[in-house]
Amino acid sequence: xxxxxxxxxxxxxxxxxxxxxxxxxxxxxxxxxxxxxxxxxxxxxxxxxxxxxxxxxxxxxxxxxxxxxxxxxxxxxxxxxxxxxxxxxxxxxxxxxxxxxxxxxxxxxxxxxxxxxxxxxxxxxxxxxxxxxxxxxxxxxxxxxxxxxxxxxxxxxxxxxxxxxxxxxxxxxxxxxxxxxxxxxxxxxxxxxxxxxxxxxxxxxxxxxxxxxxxxxxxxxxxxxxxxxxxxxxxxxxxxxxxxxxxxxxxxxxxxxxxxxxxxxxxxxxxxxxxxxxxxxxxxxxxxxxxxxxxxxxxxxxxxxxxxxxxxxxxxxxxxxxxxxxxxxxx
Amino acid sequence: xxxxxxxxxxxxxxxxxxxxxxxxxxxxxxxxxxxxxxxxxxxxxxxxxxxxxxxxxxxxxxxxxxxxxxxxxxxxxxxxxxxxxxxxxxxxxxxxxxxxxxxxxxxxxxxxxxxxxxxxxxxxxxxxxxxxxxxxxxxxxxxxxxxxxxxxxxxxxxxxxxxxxxxxxxxxxxxxxxxxxxxxxxxxxxxxxxxxxxxxxxxxxxxxxxxxxxxxxxxxxxxxxxxxxxxxxxxxxxxxxxxxxxxxxxxxxxxxxxxxxxxxxxxxxxxxxxxxxxxxxxxxxxxxxxxxxxxxxxxxxxxxxxxxxxxxxxxxxxxxxxxxxxxxxxxxxxxxxxxxxxxxxxxxxxxxxxxxxxxxxxxxxxxxxxxxxxxxxxxxxxxxxxxxxxxxxxxxxxxxxxxxxxxxxxxxxxxxxxxxxxxxxxxxxxxxxxxxxxxxxxxxxxxxxxxxxxxxxxxxxxxxxxxxxxxxxxxxxxxxxxxxxxxxxxxxxxxxxxxxxxxxxxxxxxxxxxxxxxxxxxxxxxxxxxxxxxxxxxxxxxxxxxxxx
Numbered sequence: 001x002x003x004x005x006x007x008x009x010x011x012x013x014x015x016x017x018x019x020x021x022x023x024x025x026x027x028x029x030x031x032x033x034x035x036x037x038x039x040x041x042x043x044x045x046x047x048x049x050x051x052x053x054x055x056x057x058x059x060x061x062x063x064x065x066x067x068x069x070x071x072x073x074x075x076x077x078x079x080x081x082x083x084x085x086x087x088x089x090x091x092x093x094x095x096x097x098x099x100x101x102x103x104x105x106x107x108x109x110x111x112x113x114x115x116x117x118x119x120x121x122x123x124x125x126x127x128x129x130x131x132x133x134x135x136x137x138x139x140x141x142x143x144x145x146x147x148x149x150x151x152x153x154x155x156x157x158x159x160x161x162x163x164x165x166x167x168x169x170x171x172x173x174x175x176x177x178x179x180x181x182x183x184x185x186x187x188x189x190x191x192x193x194x195x196x197x198x199x200x201x202x203x204x205x206x207x208x209x210x211x212x213x214x215x216x217x218x219x220x221x222x223x224x225x226x227x228x229x230x231x232x233x234x235x236x237x238x239x240x241x242x243x244x245x246x247x248x249x250x251x252x253x254x255x256x257x258x259x260x261x262x263x264x265x266x267x268x269x270x271x272x273x274x275x276x277x278x279x280x281x282x283x284x285x286x287x288x289x290x291x292x293x294x295x296x297x298x299x300x301x302x303x304x305x306x307x308x309x310x311x312x313x314x315x316x317x318x319x320x321x322x323x324x325x326x327x328x329x330x331x
Numbered sequence: 332x333x334x335x336x337x338x339x340x341x342x343x344x345x346x347x348x349x350x351x352x353x354x355x356x357x358x359x360x361x362x363x364x365x366x367x368x369x370x371x372x373x374x375x376x377x378x379x380x381x382x383x384x385x386x387x388x389x390x391x392x393x394x395x396x397x398x399x400x401x402x403x404x405x406x407x408x409x410x411x412x413x414x415x416x417x418x419x420x421x422x423x424x425x426x427x428x429x430x431x432x433x434x435x436x437x438x439x440x441x442x443x444x445x446x447x448x449x450x451x452x453x454x455x456x457x458x459x460x461x462x463x464x465x466x467x468x469x470x471x472x473x474x475x476x477x478x479x480x481x482x483x484x485x486x487x488x489x490x491x492x493x494x495x496x497x498x499x500x501x502x503x504x505x506x507x508x509x510x511x512x513x514x515x516x517x518x519x520x521x522x523x524x525x526x527x528x529x530x531x532x533x534x535x536x537x538x539x540x541x542x543x544x545x546x547x548x549x550x551x552x553x554x555x556x557x558x559x560x561x562x563x564x565x566x567x568x569x570x571x572x573x574x575x576x577x578x579x580x581x582x583x584x585x586x587x588x589x590x591x592x593x594x595x596x597x598x599x600x601x602x603x604x605x606x607x608x609x610x611x612x613x614x615x616x617x618x619x620x621x622x623x624x625x626x627x628x629x630x631x632x633x634x635x636x637x638x639x640x641x642x643x644x645x646x647x648x649x650x651x652x653x654x655x656x657x658x659x660x661x662x663x664x665x666x667x668x669x670x671x672x673x674x675x676x677x678x679x680x681x682x683x684x685x686x687x688x689x690x691x692x693x694x695x696x697x698x699x700x701x702x703x704x705x706x707x708x709x710x711x712x713x714x715x716x717x718x719x720x721x722x723x724x725x726x727x728x729x730x731x732x733x734x735x736x737x738x739x740x741x742x743x744x745x746x747x748x749x750x751x752x753x754x755x756x757x758x759x760x761x762x763x764x765x766x767x768x769x770x771x772x773x774x775x776x777x778x779x780x781x782x783x784x785x786x787x788x789x790x791x792x793x794x795x796x797x798x799x800x801x802x803x804x805x806x807x808x809x810x811x812x813x814x815x816x817x818x819x820x821x822x823x824x825x826x827x828x829x830x831x832x833x834x835x836x837x838x839x840x841x842x843x844x845x846x847x848x849x850x851x852x853x854x855x856x857x858x859x860x861x862x863x864x865x866x867x868x869x870x871x872x873x874x875x876x877x878x879x880x
Binding site: 004005006007008009018019022023026029030033034037038040041044045048049050051054055056057058059060061062065066069070073074077078080081083084085086087088089091092107140141142144146148149151152153154155157158159160162175177178179180181182183184185186187188190 | 397402403406473474475477479481482485486487569570571576577610611612613615616617618619640641642643646649650653654657660661664665667668669671672674675676677678679680681689692693696697700701703704706707708709710711712713715716717777780781782784785786787788789790791792793794795796797865866869871
């Protein structure tokens with residue numbers, strides 16, 4: 001349409017159509033309700049305007065009417081709620097086998113790293129038709145990863161991972177906005193998502209890289225000495241990390257958690273928080289010793305130890321939980 | 332004060348305005364009506380400060396580039412616009428001015444239950460206001476009025492603690508006002524003024540007071556926690572110190588969502604009074620309208636996390652809060668339907684207060700319906716933190732609350748000042764406000780859906796046309812808000828003296844002189860009629876006899 005007067009955003013992901021359909025439904029419902037109320041108000045105001053000698057007719061109220069205009073809207077609201085819940089649930093559940101991209105936000109830029117090792121700043125290249133899962137964290141304050149063309153938004157928090165996903169459907173370049181106010185250059189924290197045809201994307205991907213993220217992680221894993229405890233046999237002082245990722249883990253205190261990105265992250269930064277059953281809380285914290293990027297690499301490595309394709313040697317950090325990585329003491 | 336239209340008031344009677352003179356008689360007054368006027372002056376001052384910030388914001392957004400002010404200044408502008416408008420205008424506006432003035436008059440009391448506490452609450456407001464002004468003049472704050480952590484506790488170097496304390500102090504003024512109203516409504520009703528005979532204005536203020544008393548302490552505690560983390564580095568909200576930033580958002584919205592109802596409920600009370608009077612009818616479904624206020628106050632406390640659907644809360648928490656948000660929408664819808672039904676077979680006049688009430692109906696309906704969009708999980712992900720939200724809450728808080736406030740100011744101005752405002756100008760102003768408001772904020776719905784985030788001082792080219800429309804509307808709106816201030820001031824000197832009951836309205840407040848005497852009623856009124864007894868008032872052969880004088 002007009003370049004500087006858009007009335008509808010680009011529709012470039014699988015989610016966009018679902019959100020738009022729901023939005024249009026809401027416009028129709030609220031349009032009807034507005035029309036109903038406006039018509040009634042205008043009609044009554046004109047029809048019953050004050051006339052000499054005509055008195056208002058007192059009407060006390062009507063319980064059946066009250067019930068009608070409580071229950072019918074409630075029913076309509078429940079339809080909206082349920083439909084919205086379905087759309088939300090889909091948007092919050094990344095499909096299995098998504099391609100993974102690690103996102104680190106900071107004042108005021110986006111740093112993105114593909115699982116294959118390509119790094120980008122304020123720009124993310126993705127192919128059409130592939131599910132992309134974003135594993136995001138912030139180095140400082142809260143940011144929000146917002147791509148209007150994908151109808152996708154997720155706050156990015158310091159101290160933990162938040163997850164989002166999308167599947168692009170249309171090649172093009174789309175805005176990436178920071179949607180959570182984050183300081184002076186908040187409005188400058190704009191990037192772009194470059195959606196390419198698969199062939200073009202492969203060509204782009206074959207550009208220089210230091211190797212997959214998990215390989216970087218493996219190196220760090222060795223350098224930090226994680227390997228001495230997290231061995232690939234059962235003799236280590238820490239749990240064997242092979243095949244652990246994505247599985248339920250039984251903890252010392254009897255709880256069970258799923259070993260997801262946040263659990264691995266928390267276990268590295270706050271190892272005592274959720275200790276695996278049968279192990280002692282002997283692992284030191286790595287808070288302040290590893291950067292967000294190195295953490296991402298470690299997480300990618302631990303993850304790679306649970307994928308059949310990735311032949312791993314050693315194992316990684318002591319598992320623990322997801323949700324709020326209450327960062328550890330220190331500082 | 333002349334001999335004006337001789338039939339009405341040959342000689343100026345003694346009233347609360349002329350009984351005492353001098354600055355001291357105002358600064359140490361315990362008369363709820365005088366305190367209401369002190370509040371009126373104070374909040375009007377802050378309204379124009381906040382409005383000035385809004386004007387600068389809209390001017391900056393006229394072009395995509397950041398050219399009028401710098402990024403940091405812009406961030407301070409929208410922060411201070413929000414803080415001033417929310418804490419120093421909207422929250423005190425109707426309760427502290429019209430509520431203060433009218434609650435005792437409407438229930439037949441001589442004053443509020445605690446007149447000195449009432450004065451104390453004004454002083455607290457003023458102390459908070461001075462602190463806020465000092466904070467703004469010496470650097471200001473740049474976090475947004477939402478103070479999100481860890482930005483506010485560990486990153487910004489602006490005056491968070493000072494601004495927080497200003498809000499903390501002003502918060503106690505709000506708590507004390509609420510407390511005063513609750514006790515007054517329980518204990519000081521005139522004989523015969525049963526709960527079921529209370530004007531809906533009183534019901535609305537009762538519900539509002541509950542929120543003020545229960546909600547405000549939570550924001551006070553939250554502010555203290557922010558200050559403690561900022562100054563002593565105790566880990567509460569900052570993950571680096573072992574805190575949880577989402578905890579802050581939960582606490583903040585636990586107050587700040589119900590705070591919206593502190594703004595809108597009193598406005599709904601006013602609209603009920605106005606619609607009844609200008610339709611000459613009892614409000615349709617009185618008890619449903621009354622209890623829907625209480626329902627809104629109660630449900631309002633259970634929906635706070637709908638501000639946090641993309642903040643990183645669990646999917647199941649999001650589902651529950653979405654569902655509960657729809658529950659609070661029902662009583663709001665019920666009110667709108669009842670007001671509409673009240674018009675049916677009425678005898679309707681379109682005086683300025685009624686035009687504001689119509690304006691309220693229109694804007695609140697749009698604001699409320701777009702709330703359904705935001706409560707809807709699937710839509711909220713896309714539009715939260717965009718201009719869609721900005722448009723929505725301005726429709727409620729400015730379209731709704733402020734329309735009601737202006738309607739109420741016009742309706743009761745003759746009682747407050749003893750003068751009539753110029754009707755023609757007032758109708759014109761109501762029209763200008765309505766048009767200007769829609770022109771300002773409707774484009775922002777579109778702007779939000781096409782993806783423009785909030786709190787951007789520069790923005791991509793394609794958003795310009797909609798922003799220009801919005802800025803153009805804001806100038807119209809500004810004129811609409813200036814007009815009433817001008818003609819209200821004008822009428823205080825040149826307006827025709829008001830009769831005691833210029834609208835021939837029901838309600839005890841109209842049975843007092845305009846302006847009322849210091850103790851409101853010379854003899855204690857005894858109420859023998861239901862609220863909104865317009866049938867009796869309009870009965871053809873009945874003459875208007877002031878019952879109490």
